[in-house]
Amino acid sequence: MKIRRNALFCFSAFILSLFLIINPLGVIRFTVEKVNAQSAPRPFVVFVDGSGDCCAWAMDNLQSRLRGLNAEIWQTTYASFRNGSTTRQVSIPRTISLSVDADAAFLRQGTDYINNRLDRNRPLILIGHSFGGDSILSLIPRINRRIQFVAVIDPVSAGGLRQTIVQNRSVPSNVDYFFNRWQQNQPFPFDFNRSGQVFSCEASNQGRRNCDQEAQNIARNADSSPVTRECRWDEVTCPGFVAPNPLIGRPGRRGRAQVQVSHQDLPRDAYIQNILGERISQVLATFRPPAQSNVVSGDRLIQTGSGRCLTTPDLSSDPNGANNGANVFLYDCYNANNTGYNQRWQPRQEGDSIRIIQTSSGKCLTTPDLASNPNGANNGADVFLYDCYNAGGTGYNQLWRSQQEVDSYRIIQTSSGKCLTTPDLASNPNGANNGADVFLYDCYDAGGIGYNQRWRIQN
Secondary structure, eight states: OOOOOOHHHHHHHHHHHHSEEEOTTOOEEEOOBOOOOSSOOOOEEEEEEOGGGOSGGGOHHHHHHHHTTTOEEEEEETTBOSTTOOSSOTTSOTTOOSOSSOOHHHHHHHHHIIIIISOTTSOEEEEEETHHHHHHHHHGGGOOSOBSEEEEESOOBTTTBSHHHHHHOEEOTTBSOEEEEEOOSSOSSTTTTSOOOOSEEOOEETTEEOEEEEEOOBOBOTTSOBOEEEOOTTOTTSTTOBOOBTTTTBOOBOOEEEOBOOTTTGGGOHHHHHHHHHHHHHHHHTOOOOOBOSOOSSBEEEETTTOOEEEOOOGGGSTTSOOTTOBOEEEOTTOTTSGGGGOOEEEEEETTEEEEEETTTOOEEEOOOGGGSTTSOOTTOBOEEEOTTOTTTGGGGOOEEEEEETTEEEEEETTTOOEEEOOOGGGSTTSOOTTOBOEEEOTTOTTTGGGGOOEEEEO
């Protein structure tokens, strides 16, 4: 592996790799080049069905409207991020599901396709119903680009419950607009009578919070007027009901009642489809492709002293595919056992700091909350992967900054001022230091650990 010793060349490589430049005031900001698009990028829209392939596919009016905007439309299931995928066999009805909690493949495939294959200049729109809505909410924290629009219609988590979504799912700030509708009339979900509002929603665009969440319990026409039905004669409390009276020659009138919407019918609702079409159109009208740099997506972070790479375990070692809490460690770069697949990282600008996001999982480089250390020093705290912007507050310790040191950099945690560190190489008699945990420690400490605090970037 060629080590770049020229300071100016290394500095230039770092700028290209992390999109960053450190100005004389120490503020980190992106270095970008403007792109002049010859035509509007084609929106990429994914409709994600729930159990039994129901029922995002039924949003025909919305799909027609989006095709009029030149959108590419995929229809997937919550179990597989593949256009045209299904969770049912041809021989059984659409309403029967073959799996209840099987979105690991969806999350893995969706993360890979969106982060590594989809053109970042294209607007991204994700729409899911039932289990499909939950799969989308689990996917979006893994995405390392902006998502222009996310819509979930009566989302349901594994076990048929709404509670998990409300309490454990979050909408990160890289989502421009979040749309959430649910019904409280009848199961499904089993806890249908509770609110479906996602507590942790940071969706925003240009400084404006865009968390559009509310219940809709009656069916509506496209103009928002209620859908009504004629009542039965035994529904005497129905609005407009008049009992017949043959003694006075009154024929009576059955009246009309508003139609309650069900879990399966909510995606078909004309008003929901219409308002979604309007708001997606508004978002697309203001969309501007991101400024583009010359950086290859995903870089290796290499320790200068050992030449080893910042690494995590293979995602395949985590049956749930989440890899939350996986320790970050040093390992051979490009090693034969494929661990190198988890050695690529990307920055995301956050004010005057960055989040360092693993390309393969979409998780952030994190440490425990400072509050867990009564001395506030947090020396020796292991660095690990965790959901970016997570609701538990761990995201507070996901911001980092870089500081140039001749031909390398120290990576300093914003919240604690501690440096990304590994044990001394001398503690490993073979000098390989494979598998050494990465942790926080005082920068430039007297014990010599600071020697292992210098890092460089390589595509």
